[in-house]
Amino acid sequence: MSSLDWIVLSGTVALIVGYGTWKSRAVRDVETYLRGGRDIRWYAVGLSIMATQASAITFLSVPGQAYEDGLGFVQFYFGLPIAMVLLAAIVTPIYFRLKVYTAYEYLERRFDRKTRQLTALLFLIARGLAAGLSIYAPSIILSTVFGWPLQATNLAIGLLVILYTVSGGTRAVNQTQTYQMIVILGGMAAAFGFLLHRLPPQVSFGDALGIAGVLGKMKAVDLSPHLGTRYTLWTGLTGGLFVQLAYFGTDQSQVQRYLSGSTLSESRLGLLMNGLVKIPMQLGVLLVGVLVFVFYQFHQPPVFFNQAELERVRATPAAPELRALESAFAGAWGDKKRDLEALVAARHDGDSVELVRARERLRAAEARTQAIRRDTKDVIGRAAPRAELKDADYIFIRFVTDQFPAGLLGLLVAVIFCAAMSASAAALNALSTTTVIDLYKRSIKPQASDRHYLRAAQLFTVFWGLLAVSFAASAALLDNLIQAVNILGSIFYGPMLGVFLVGFFIKWVRGTPVFVATLIAQTIVIGTFLYSSIGFLWYNVIGCAALVGLALALEAIARLLARAPEPHPR
Numbered sequence: 141m142s143s144l145d146w147i148v149l150s151g152t153v154a155l156i157v158g159y160g161t162w163k164s165r166a167v168r169d170v171e172t173y174l175r176g177g178r179d180i181r182w183y184a185v186g187l188s189i190m191a192t193q194a195s196a197i198t199f200l201s202v203p204g205q206a207y208e209d210g211l212g213f214v215q216f217y218f219g220l221p222i223a224m225v226l227l228a229a230i231v232t233p234i235y236f237r238l239k240v241y242t243a244y245e246y247l248e249r250r251f252d253r254k255t256r257q258l259t260a261l262l263f264l265i266a267r268g269l270a271a272g273l274s275i276y277a278p279s280i281i282l283s284t285v286f287g288w289p290l291q292a293t294n295l296a297i298g299l300l301v302i303l304y305t306v307s308g309g310t311r312a313v314n315q316t317q318t319y320q321m322i323v324i325l326g327g328m329a330a331a332f333g334f335l336l337h338r339l340p341p342q343v344s345f346g347d348a349l350g351i352a353g354v355l356g357k358m359k360a361v362d363l364s365p366h367l368g369t370r371y372t373l374w375t376g377l378t379g380g381l382f383v384q385l386a387y388f389g390t391d392q393s394q395v396q397r398y399l400s401g402s403t404l405s406e407s408r409l410g411l412l413m414n415g416l417v418k419i420p421m422q423l424g425v426l427l428v429g430v431l432v433f434v435f436y437q438f439h440q441p442p443v444f445f446n447q448a449e450l451e452r453v454r455a456t457p458a459a460p461e462l463r464a465l466e467s468a469f470a471g472a473w474g475d476k477k478r479d480l481e482a483l484v485a486a487r488h489d490g491d492s493v494e495l496v497r498a499r500e501r502l503r504a505a506e507a508r509t510q511a512i513r514r515d516t517k518d519v520i521g522r523a524a525p526r527a528e529l530k531d532a533d534y535i536f537i538r539f540v541t542d543q544f545p546a547g548l549l550g551l552l553v554a555v556i557f558c559a560a561m562s563a564s565a566a567a568l569n570a571l572s573t574t575t576v577i578d579l580y581k582r583s584i585k586p587q588a589s590d591r592h593y594l595r596a597a598q599l600f601t602v603f604w605g606l607l608a609v610s611f612a613a614s615a616a617l618l619d620n621l622i623q624a625v626n627i628l629g630s631i632f633y634g635p636m637l638g639v640f641l642v643g644f645f646i647k648w649v650r651g652t653p654v655f656v657a658t659l660i661a662q663t664i665v666i667g668t669f670l671y672s673s674i675g676f677l678w679y680n681v682i683g684c685a686a687l688v689g690l691a692l693a694l695e696a697i698a699r700l701l702a703r704a705p706e707p708h709p710r
Contacts (some may be wrong), residue, residue: 141286141549141550141553142318142546142547142550143545144545144546144551145549145550145552145553146533146550147550148283148462148550148551148554149550149551149553149554150545152323152550152551152554152558153300153554153557153558153561155319155563156319156320156323156558156561157300157303157304157316158314159316159319160304160313160316161303161304161307163253166698167238167395167592169594170590170593170594170597171590173594173597173598173610174241174396174573174576174597174658179400179402180400180401180402181401181402181406181624182401182405182409182410182413183409183410183413184318184410185397185398185401185407185409185410185411185413185443185695186409186410186414186417186578187317187318187321187322187399187411187413188317188321188397188400188410188412188566189388189394189397189398189411189413190200190321190414190417190418190421191318191320191321191324191559191562191563191566192393192394192397192562192563192566193315193319193387193418193563194321194324194421194559194562194563198377198425198559199327199555199556199559200278200496200533200536200556201532201533201537202422202426202429203233203425203426203428203429203432203535203536203646204333204429204531204532204534204535204536205427205429205532205536205540206357206425206426206427206428206430206432206433207357207429207430207432207433207532207535207536208532208535209357210352210356210357210358210359210360210363210426210430211357211358211359211360211390211426211427211430212362212371212393213358213371213426213608214319214359214360214372214378214419214422214423214426214521215220215361215362215371215375215392215678216375216376216380216453217376217380217384217386217418217419217422217433217572218373218376218377219376219378219380219381219382219383219385219418219658220384220414220415220418220419221416221419222359222377222384223381223384223385223389223415224382224384224387224411224412224415224529225412226385226389227328227388227389227411227413228407228411228412230644231389231568231577231640232398232404232407232408232411232476233400233404234644235395236399236404236407237335238271241398241399241573241577242260242392242573242574242577242578243390243391243392243394243395243640244256244257244263244392244574244577244578246261246579246640246643246700247259247578247594247643248325248582249440249638249646249652250643251643251650251655252496252650252651252652252655253582253583254651254655254656255581255609255639255651255655256578257578257579257583257656257657258655259390259504259639259657260432260574260578260658262632262635262636262658262662263390263391263392263570263632264571264574264575264576264635265403266391266629266631266632267391267392267393267567267570267571267633268567268571268604268607268608268611269611269628270567270606270628270629271564271567271568271571271608271613272608272609272610272611273610273611273612273628274560274563274564274567274608275294275297275298275301275560275564275608275609276294276459276558276611276612277295277533277560278293278556278557278560279293279612281295281428282537282553282556285602286541288368288698294609294612295609297557297560297564298564298605298606298608298609299562299609300561301560301561301564301568301569301605302601302602302606304316304565304604305565305569305601305605306571306598306601306602306605313565313566316561316565316661317562318432318597319564320558320562321557321562322414323480323554323555323558323692324555324558324559324562325421326551327551327552327555328424328428328555329424330548330551331428331540331552332424332427332428332431333429334543334544334548335431335432335435336431337465338435338439338543339434339435339438340438341382341440342484342488343434343484347484347487348431348434349430350433350487351437351483351484351502352430352433352434352461354483354502355437355500355502355503355505355506356428356434357430357433358430358606360423361373362438364407368674368708370676370677371392371675371677375675375678376677378677378678378681379579379630379676379677379678379679379680379681380677381682382633382634382637382653382677382679382680382684383629383633383677385629385637386629386636386637386680386684387629387636388411388414388562389637390633390636390639390640391570391629391633391636392571392573392574392672393566393567393569393571395569395570396566396569396573397410397411397566398411398446406528410558414691415585417630428536429479429535429536432445432535433535434541435478435543436537437476437480438477438480440470440473440474441473442538442708443465443466443469443513443516443537444513444516444517444520444531445532445534445538445593446528446531446534446538447534447538449520449524449527449528450462450520452523452524452527453519453523453527455511455519455610456523456524457523458519458520458522458523461519462516462519462520462523463518465512465515465656466516467520468512469509469512469513469516472508472509472512473504473509475508475647476502476505476506476508476509476517479498479501479502480502480507482494482498482501483495483502485640486498505610507663517529517560524534537556540552562573564608567604567608568601568604568605571600571601571602571604572597572598572600572601573597575600575604576593576596576597576600578698580600581593581596581598581663584609596600601648606699627669627676627679630667630676630677630679630680631665631669631679632662632665632683632688633679633683634661634681634682634683634684634685634686635661635662635665635684636680637655637680637683637684638657638661638683638684638685638686638688638691639658640688642654642687642688642689642691644660646688646691646692648693648695649695650695650698653690653694653695653697653698654687654691655693656694657686657687657688657690657691658687659688660690661683661686662683662692664682664686665679665682665683665686668682
């Protein structure tokens with residue numbers, strides 16, 4: 141990166157961290173530390189909710205997801221608006237009426253302490269792992285692309301997050317997330333504009349979308365009924381609805397965001413804002429990935445986007461085979477570009493017959509380049525058995541580093557840092573709050589001063605931050621990062637949502653049946669993950685349905701046994 145890039149990056153990060161620390165400098169009591177003072181307006185609540193969900197993984201992985209698979213990932217969010225309406229209408233008023241710090245406090249009032257603490261523990265496991273992944277994901281990619289030391293990058297992100305989260309708790313997170321989200325949206329808008337600028341003069345935005353459509357990148361809705369298909373209309377409206385209800389209704393990292401609203405109305409408006417804005421925002425990020433794909437139809441891309449792995453293979457006996465594949469790829473890409481130019485000319489001339497022929501030639505040429513990419517991955521895998529062969533997470537950052545001018549590159553790296561810090565800070569804040577309120581204060585130190593709990597919350601923030609950095613330091617890159625995070629959440633969210641649904645709507649079920657049902661349902665979901673090929677969004681439906689069904693059955697059995705007559709002594 142140039143000096144200007146470093147100035148933009150360090151200046152943006154320093155200003156946001158400094159602002160958050162300064163604005164939360166007066167936090168002196170546990171109420172403000174954990175709930176932010178309950179004075180946040182609806183737009184700040186909405187931006188904070190969006191920033192918590194939009195981790196760095198979103199801006200590294202989603203464009204790569206679109207580059208390879210098109211717009212279909214947007215279906216993951218189709219259940220979000222429905223979830224936001226349901227949460228605003230039903231769940232948020234309950235939390236406000238009970239004046240809870242965490243969502244899990246409600247479960248003890250409705251069931252018992254063991255159910256509350258088991259559900260809190262599931263959250264701590266899921267979010268603790270995800271916090272480490274939120275730090276690790278940008279670190280490994282930035283370190284690979286820029287040559288930065290991986291552990292130093294992990295540590296830098298982790299320590300920055302710990303610094304301002306410890307200093308101001310929820311208030312610091314809320315204050316910084318608003319500006320982080322502005323930087324994120326501004327950076328992605330700049331990337332979108334730059335991509336349009338870099339298209340050839342004869343290629344309009346409509347032409348770009350037409351090219352993407354011919355090559356299968358514009359299909360945003362899939363009506364396929366197959367359970368093994370990850371992203372379809374049905375998985376989005378069912379599994380997606382369940383995961384959004386669970387994430388925003390039971391995950392403390394999100395609940396804590398809207399519990400900081402100044403009134404119930406402000407919190408509801410923040411949730412509804414998220415429901416309205418999230419899908420267009422996500423579609424915009426996916427569209428950036430589609431435009432990167434179109435850009436590389438006119439400018440030759442690398443045969444493999446992880447440059448570090450390519451360099452390692454060039455130092456092995458497989459180097460001649462790799463060079464041959466790179467040469468073949470360049471030739472196939474050149475042929476494809478000629479077919480592409482013929483398609484654009486046919487579009488402009490209105491020649492429908494030639495347009496049909498050009499489409500078929502272009503699809504065949506694309507298939508040839510993809511086959512060479514697969515062969516290249518096979519060579520890399522044989523030459524370097526421990527190499528990461530899935531390069532989707534490197535596509536966007538490789539485009540940024542190769543093509544962006546000085547200054548704009550620094551802004552996009554700042555976007556990645558801001559997103560990483562935003563999601564990680566919200567996670568650490570929520571992990572600390574849950575640990576203090578649901579475990580430490582409830583079962584370990586129930587009678588202590590406000591100052592004691594404030595200090596405990598700060599220490600637990602440091603603990604979870606260091607644990608996340610440690611996990612990030614030892615993690616391995618999993619498939620596409622955005623999918624890895626969503627799979628991790630889906631493993632735990634179904635049973636968690638089921639507990640709350642039983643609590644809200646099935647009043648005659650008691651604590652012990654729900655507690656046992658939670659253990660069994662979580663085991664079922666883990667077994668489904670390990671031993672089936674069902675799309676991960678269905679894990680949420682399976683876990684939730686299993687818990688509700690088991691809780692009803694166990695409660696019915698318990699009541700039958702309670703009514704059974706005692707045997708008469710002989």
